[in-house]
Amino acid sequence: MSRWFQTLRVKSRRDILAATGxxxxxxxxxxxxxxxxxxxxxxxxxxxxxxxxxxxxxxxFVFSDDHALRALSCYGGSMLETPNLDRLAGEGVRxxxxxxxxxxxxxxxxxxxxxxxxxxxxxxxxxxxxxxxPFDGSQMTVPNKLREAGYSTIxxxxxxxxxxxxxxxxxxxxxxxxxxxNPTFLEKPEAENTRPKRTREDxxxxxxxxxxxxxxxxxxxxxxxxYIQCWHKAPHRRWVPDERHEDLFEGxxxxxxPTFDDDYETRSSAARRARMRVANMPDWRxxxxxGLSDEERKQWNYQQxxxxxxxxxxSLDENMGRLLDYLDESGLAEDTLVVYASDNGFFLGEHxxxxxxxxxxxxxxxxxxxxxxxxxxSGTTEERIARxxxxxxxxxxxxxxxxxDGVQGRSLRPLLAQEETPDWEQPLYYHFYEYPLPHRxxxxxxxxxxxxxxxxxxxxNEWELFDLERDPNELRNVVxxxxxxxxxxxxxxxxxxARARYDDDTGKPVPE
Numbered sequence: 419m420s421r422w423f424q425t426l427r428v429k430s431r432r433d434i435l436a437a438t439g440x441x442x443x444x445x446x447x448x449x450x451x452x453x454x455x456x457x458x459x460x461x462x463x464x465x466x467x468x469x470x471x472x473x474x475x476x477x478x479f480v481f482s483d484d485h486a487l488r489a490l491s492c493y494g495g496s497m498l499e500t501p502n503l504d505r506l507a508g509e510g511v512r513x514x515x516x517x518x519x520x521x522x523x524x525x526x527x528x529x530x531x532x533x534x535x536x537x538x539x540x541x542x543x544x545x546x547x548x549x550x551x552p553f554d555g556s557q558m559t560v561p562n563k564l565r566e567a568g569y570s571t572i573x574x575x576x577x578x579x580x581x582x583x584x585x586x587x588x589x590x591x592x593x594x595x596x597x598x599x600n601p602t603f604l605e606k607p608e609a610e611n612t613r614p615k616r617t618r619e620d621x622x623x624x625x626x627x628x629x630x631x632x633x634x635x636x637x638x639x640x641x642x643x644x645y646i647q648c649w650h651k652a653p654h655r656r657w658v659p660d661e662r663h664e665d666l667f668e669g670x671x672x673x674x675x676p677t678f679d680d681d682y683e684t685r686s687s688a689a690r691r692a693r694m695r696v697a698n699m700p701d702w703r704x705x706x707x708x709g710l711s712d713e714e715r716k717q718w719n720y721q722q723x724x725x726x727x728x729x730x731x732x733s734l735d736e737n738m739g740r741l742l743d744y745l746d747e748s749g750l751a752e753d754t755l756v757v758y759a760s761d762n763g764f765f766l767g768e769h770x771x772x773x774x775x776x777x778x779x780x781x782x783x784x785x786x787x788x789x790x791x792x793x794x795x796s797g798t799t800e801e802r803i804a805r806x807x808x809x810x811x812x813x814x815x816x817x818x819x820x821x822x823d824g825v826q827g828r829s830l831r832p833l834l835a836q837e838e839t840p841d842w843e844q845p846l847y848y849h850f851y852e853y854p855l856p857h858r859x860x861x862x863x864x865x866x867x868x869x870x871x872x873x874x875x876x877x878x879n880e881w882e883l884f885d886l887e888r889d890p891n892e893l894r895n896v897v898x899x900x901x902x903x904x905x906x907x908x909x910x911x912x913x914x915x916a917r918a919r920y921d922d923d924t925g926k927p928v929p930e
Contacts (some may be wrong), residue, residue, distance in 0.1 A: 425752065434614055438730060447884075458814055468750050469638075469641065469644055470753035475643060475792075475817070476646075476750060476754040477564075477754070477755045477757070478648070478741070478745070479759075479813075480738065480741070480757065481576075481649040483576060483760065484764040485764065486763055487780075487784075487785055489766065491504055492512060497724065500729045501739070502735045502739030503736065503738055505739070510798070511798045513787070513800045513804045514801050515800075516804045517784065518805070519535055519805055519806060519849065521763060522543070522850070523544055523654075523762070524578050527649075529807050530559060530784065530807075530810065534852065537920075539553075541553050543851055544578075552579060552581040553581065553680065560810045560813050561585035561586050562585035564821075568642050569645045569817065570647045571646075572587060572638060572646040573586045573591060573646075573649070574591075574634060574647065574648050575592060575627045576650065578816075579602060584929070586606065587638065590603050590604070590605045591603065592604075596623060596651045597658075598623050600620050602616060603617050603618075604616055618893060623651050627651075631839065643817070645813070650734060653728075653731050655701070655772075659726060659733070660728055660729070660732075663730075666725075667725040667728065671721065672720070672724040676881065677770075680770050694773040695772075696716055696767055696770055697715060702719065716770075724767070740759065747859065751791065755813075756788070756789045758787040763780050775859040776850075779890075780847075786804055786835060790834065793831075798836060803841070806827075807826055812830040845865035847919075848866070849922060861875070862874060863917070867912075870885060870909060871886060876926040881897045885902070914927075
């Protein structure tokens with residue numbers, strides 16, 4: 419951006435947004451630079467107007483990192499009240515069965531941008547070396563397609579896909595995972611083939627990203643609609659709360675989940691070998707009291723974990739409220755699709771775990787809230803399955819953009835409008851690749867129907883089969899139970915069909 423427009427931008431933040439409680443936060447330019455890796459030039463276009471309309475809405479896509487369902491009160495979570503996310507759910511559609519297709523940060527982001535499974539979009543793991551290359555931003559993506567269709571496209575926040583964002587008129591991202599306090603940012607350069615500007619800004623990352631998002635909307639709202647991604651760091655590990663939340667839950671004891679002491683008795687060796695036990699978390703090793711027994715250390719770790727995790731969620735919820743207030747007060751709410759989702763689920767002590775990766779419910783289920791007043795009915799709960807590969811076709815569909823043939827997801831438009839979809843039901847197909855580092859979760863794929871879940875750990879040739887109706891906590895693997903022999907055989911056939919449907923020949927084939 420030009421120096422003139424940076425000045426205008428600060429004036430916009432201070433003068434126009436003061437009524438919404440948005441505080442200005444100015445970056446300090448640093449001298450360190452990184453190699454530039456793609457991107458395209460743009461002219462900033464400040465304008466008045468809402469941009470969106472009933473045919474081509476604005477799209478505000480808020481994406482959190484590792485936000486588990488149990489940490490939202492609108493999903494029945496009792497550990498923390500999330501009134502602003504509850505408000506979004508109450509004013510739109512809450513998807514009860516939102517899922518990811520590879521429960522890991524970078525693969526999820528690539529699937530969201532492309533509408534494709536990991537084997538098709540090229541991002542299977544988080545680790546960007548060896549066989550895993552950075553995300554290829556030249557392939558078909560939502561921002562590319564919407565920008566071609568006349569949308570202003572903006573990315574704010576975490577990227578975590580290697581390289582630099584492409585297809586955006588403007589972007590300002592966190593390098594790698596970013597920091598919670600006084601974070602560094604990389605900003606899209608004015609000219610092509612030049613390095614992004616690097617700044618360090620004082621403040622708390624969740625609040626800064628929300629301010630940047632509101633600020634960018636003010637700059638780009640105009641006669642044409644806008645698409646903006648606000649991709650948060652929170653509540654990703656390691657958890658550092660905002661100062662005003664540091665005493666939240668002080669003196670309280672957070673209850674442990676029913677499966678906290680899971681012994682994995684009937685399960686695959688993959689469940690026992692995984693290295694992400696709450697009992698062994700290294701995060702507070704230097705703060706632990708001396709002389710704790712194994713059980714005492716597990717309980718102590720859990721309290722530290724949950725309190726700090728929930729404190730970062732508290733800031734996330736408060737800043738979601740700031741964004742919703744801004745959209746209401748600026749006259750944008752009526753013509754704007756607002757989406758809130760997480761890149762994956764997260765274990766909050768279930769099965770004794772933290773992190774994600776496994777095809778267990780806590781790992782693959784995500785919060786998914788959507789509000790678009792011309793289409794969604796307030797307070798709707800949607801039970802049909804929605805996947806992260808469905809986001810891209812949904813955004814393109816609502817924007818009036820033809821969905822390319824290579825997209826593997828389906829538009830959620832009929833679900834938003836509560837239309838009948840006789841052909842909607844099909845098993846969720848899932849495939850996880852990253853082994854051995856960092857948590858030694860074995861590679862696996864599987865399918866989930868409305869009642870059953872079948873998982874195949876193909877490198878160790880072990881199976882897990884769960885009856886979710888009788889065993890919603892997934893404690894009893896019934897793959898060797900003769901009563902489920904027919905179910906096992908049928909689900910293996912369905913798993914083969916799913917792999918063929920999505921043209922996935924990665925990993926070992928389904929055995930006979």
